[in-house]
Amino acid sequence: MSEQHSSGVDGSLGVLARRRGEVVAALGLAADAAAQEALVTAMHLAPDRSLFEAHLPTGPVVGVALHADDTEIAIVRPVDTHGTDGSTLLDFVVAVPFAFDILEQILNDPYQGITVADHHGTIRYISPVHEKFLGLSYGGGIGKPAEEAIPNSRLRAVIESGKAEIGKPQSFGEGVMRVVNRRPIRKNGQIVGAVGQVMFRDAEAVSKMAAEMNQLRSQLEFYRRELDGLRETREATAELVGDSQAMQRLRHEVATVARLDVPVLILGESGTGKELVARAIHKLGRGSHEMVSLNLAALPSSLIESELFGHTAGAFTGSAKQGRAGKFEMANDGTLFLDEVGDIPMDVQIKLLRVLEERVVERLGSHAGKKMSFRLVSATHRDIDELIDSGAFRHDLFYRISGVTLRVPPLRQRLEDIPALLAHFVKAFCDRNGLPVPKVEPGVARYLADQPWPGNLRQLRHRIEEALVFSSHELLTLDAFTRNDAARGEPHATVRRPVSPVLPAPPAAPRLKDHERAAARRVLDECGGNKKRAAEQLGISRSYLYKLLA
DSSP: OHHHHTSSOOTTOEEEEEETTEEEEEEETTOSHHHHHHHHHHHHTSOTTEEEEEEETTEEEEEEEEEETTEEEEEEEEOOTTOTTOOHHHHHHHHOTTHHHHHHHHHTOTTEEEEEEETTSBEEEEOHHHHHHHTOOTTTTTTSBHHHHSTTOOHHHHHHHOOOEEEEEEEOSTTOEEEEEEEEEEETTEEEEEEEEEEOTTHHHHHHHHHHHHHHHHHHHHHHHHHHHHHHHHHHTTTSOOOSHHHHHHHHHHHHHHTSSOOEEEEOOTTSOHHHHHHHHHHHHHTTSOEEEEEGGGSOHHHHHHHHHEEOTTSSTTOOTTOEEOHHHHTTTSEEEEETGGGOOHHHHHHHHHHHHHOEEEOBTOOOEEEOOOEEEEEESSOHHHHHHHTSSOHHHHHHHOSEEEEOOOGGGOGGGHHHHHHHHHHHHHHHHTOOOOEEOTTHHHHHHTSOOTTHHHHHHHHHHHHHHTSOSSEEOSHHHHTTHHHHTOOGGGSOOOOOOOOOOOOOOOOHHHHHHHHHHHHHHHTTTOHHHHHHHHTSOHHHHHHHHO
16 A cells, blocks of 8 residues: 555545455545545445545545446545635535536436537537437537537637627527527636537427517517607697697697608698698608798799799790709609699699699700609698689699698687697797797786687787787786787777776677677577587587687
8 A cells, every 4th residue: 555655646636446346556535544435435326437525534525436347446636615726616516415416417407408619619528418409329429520510509609709608599400499508618717618508498488488579679669669750740740839629630630641642731721830730741751851832822823833843944034044943843752832722823733733643844945854752732721612613723633632631720719729829939939039938927828818810820929929029038918918909909808907997888899709609609509509519510629619608
């Protein structure tokens, strides 16, 4: 035994060799008889090439048992119970009585395959379940390059990059996908290899989870687009102020038709904001291109054709020397807004109809047409049906410009929007002129709601801006609105201020609202008190009917 101790193995290792049950070599930690007895007992419980633990007189050790025919060899090393040598595995083995069973189960786990490659990317180990999945014989992949043994392997890429790949899908053939983890292994700061783990457990569940994740991503993208669409719609319709039922319906209709390739006809009284509706449709539909507007009522009939179609050089007396593009060409890929389309001359209606049918525009003086793509939005305050019946407007042109018809309600049918409109116009005026936004004196909104407003929003905006001019920067007063009531023929009595008793005045002439209120009561009686039907027959909103009856 003294010769065995002098073999050059220091106290950090131990070697025990037996043949036919007899000790033939005992070196280092295994030189002591008590140590040999403990190692022999542990080796009997360890299969070939298995890790085992043992407790020697010098302390705990961990080793590997090798069996070949009648020969047994055990190689052991001590365990640092304080972990100062960084041997986490050995600490685990010593601390857990069934540690080797855990390691054995991990390596033979039927639901998870393990592959080990060295720093050259050469396979050193493939667990049995993975060999079976890959169609390899036992040990059939060892010694081969990783990419040769395993389809689409990225172990070599992980070794070269030093970066782990966690939860990555890997294709193992047509229709076969698995989730794979790949980690580089380091020793003393150097990459010595890589380990790959393939998940086999509940492959269907993993596929289902992936499908659900894809569905959630699709839903998230859908809601993101919806949110962006709502934000875009809110910004585009910001000028359509008011939360009355009529305005909510109008904004919904604008958002519905804006993204469709259909011509739109906007009907409404003067000053109701038809151009605001046209701008909202353009922003939501073709906002990245130009919107070109033409007020047909503001042009002499002799110039309308030139403005619409353009002209070549010398096409007529006074024409531009270089020619000029018409509104159709300028609105190519964008929106053409024809305001007061009911005033278009009959001869121009015929040419306009042809352009809308063929989408080809010819400049005056030219015989070469250009193909155009534009969105047509038209508007008029006139009774289009009356124009058609009188022969002033072509029936076929009406159908070409009115794929969808939108009606903008007059201000008298949405008086509940006046507070919001008041705040909107006040802020717009102050922002435009660099002024602070004043507070509004109580009673201003009520006063405005009592006015007839035949000019609708245009008239309301004018009155508000005029009042701002004659008010202080701190307060928008009622007096600023009533300063010219007498000149306008409006009874000052609508300003509810206390007055001293005076002799009875002669009765005032009936106002327009009195006639409206009487008509509303009469129709309501005829409808048996049904307010919805009465509002429909009167052509007003129910909210306005309630106001008349209040």
